[in-house]
Amino acid sequence: DTGVSQNPRHKITKRGQNVTFRCDPISEHNRLYWYRQTLGQGPEFLTYFQNEAQLEKSRLLSDRFSAERPKGSFSTLEIQRTEQGDSAMYLCASRSGFSSYNEQFFGPGTRLTVL
Amino acid sequence: TQLLEQSPQFLSIQEGENLTVYCNSSSVFSSLQWYRQEPGEGPVLLVTVVTGGEVKKLKRLTFQFGDARKDSSLHITAAQPGDTGLYLCAGGYPDFGNEKLTFGTGTRLTIIP
Numbered sequence: 001d002t003g004v005s006q007n008p009r010h011k012i013t014k015r016g017q018n019v020t021f022r023c024d025p026i027s028e029h030n031r032l033y034w035y036r037q038t039l040g041q042g043p044e045f046l047t048y049f050q051n052e053a054q055l056e057k058s059r060l061l062s063d064r065f066s067a068e069r070p071k072g073s074f075s076t077l078e079i080q081r082t083e084q085g086d087s088a089m090y091l092c093a094s095r096s097g098f099s100s101y102n103e104q105f106f107g108p109g110t111r112l113t114v115l
Numbered sequence: 116t117q118l119l120e121q122s123p124q125f126l127s128i129q130e131g132e133n134l135t136v137y138c139n140s141s142s143v144f145s146s147l148q149w150y151r152q153e154p155g156e157g158p159v160l161l162v163t164v165v166t167g168g169e170v171k172k173l174k175r176l177t178f179q180f181g182d183a184r185k186d187s188s189l190h191i192t193a194a195q196p197g198d199t200g201l202y203l204c205a206g207g208y209p210d211f212g213n214e215k216l217t218f219g220t221g222t223r224l225t226i227i228p
Contacts (some may be wrong), residue, residue, distance in 0.1 A: 004157075033215070042119075042203050042218030043158065056214060091157050101146045101165055102207040104216060106157035 002026060004107035006092050012113045013082055020078045021110045025094030032075050033104060034067055035091040036060065043091050049075060050097065082114045119206055121219035129227050131193055136222040138204035139186045145207045147187050148216065149178055152201040194226045 005024045013019050025032050030051050035043035046065070047057045051072040061067075064082075069075040079086055089111050093104035119140045128134055138147070146165045150158035162171050164180035164187060171178045175198075177190040191198055201223050205216040 006157075031214070035216075040220070042205070042220050043216075044218070045215035048214055058215075093157075101163050102214065102216060103146075103148065103160060103163050105160060106150075109155075109157045111155065 004092055004094055004105055006090075006107040006110050008110060009108060010111045010113075012115065014115050015084060016081055018078065018080045019082060019112065020076055021090055021092075021112075023075045023077070023092030023094075023107060025074070025092070026096075026105060028096060029094035029105075030072065030097045031095045032069060033093040033095075034075070034077050035093065035106075037089040037091055037109070038087075046077075079112075082112075084114045087112055087114045119204065119217050119219040121202075121204060121222050123222060124220065125223050125225075127225040127227060128194060130195060133190065133192050134194060134224070135188055135190045136202055136224070137186065137188050138206075138219055140206060141185065142208055143184050145184075147180060147184075147207075148205045149187070149189055150203040150205060152203060152221070158203055158205075191224075194224075196226045196228050199224060199226050 007022045033048045034046040037043040045058050046061050047067050049069040052069050064080045067077045089109045091106050091109045093106045095104045122137045148163050149161045152158040162178045167182045167184045169180040175192045179188045201221045203218050203221045205218045
């Protein structure tokens with residue numbers, strides 16, 4: 001399968017714990033995006049990378065959130081000191097920099113539940 | 116903040132009927148995507164439209180981009196139970212560097228066999 005993959009698919013944690021999610025984009029895609037989706041809403045943009053450079057961050061990305069893409073391939077999203085409001089689906093998407101259009105391809109998501 | 120409104124929010128129709136869902140913004144899109152999302156899964160890209168007035172067809176699905184590139188519609192002919200899902204439109208805005216997608220809240224479609 002050559003699509004975007006995300007791990008884990010589900011994560012249940014207690015409030016105050018740290019969690020880390022991984023995203024593996026489509027191999028030739030140099031742009032990688034993180035979104036968050038809560039129940040009944042469309043995805044909301046969090047941040048994006050071009051290769052290893054993090055070029056934009058949403059105001060939704062508080063200081064407890066950090067994202068990395070150290071070698072310009074896979075990316076990780078870490079949430080420190082989780083809160084119940086962090087419960088959501090975290091989606092990763094990627095696209096080719098050669099595409100003129102913003103066609104982003106999404107992974108299956110990581111469903112986070114904070115108890 | 117760019118707002119992208121979708122209507123209706125919920126739609127439940129019988130198999131074989133036709134339907135149209137709408138996506139509207141007050142701002143001009145540089146491009147617009149339609150996605151379908153199943154419960155517990157990520158959105159799957161259906162189509163991208165970029166030119167005002169453009170019409171694209173994907174089997175029984177017809178996508179139209181408004182002339183002013185501020186709105187779009189998705190028409191499904193002879194709906195089937197397999198069309199059930201959450202339909203999301205997402206736009207890129209040139210004033211915002213075109214990188215992030217702004218999503219609507221979606222239309223949740225249920226096709227009753």
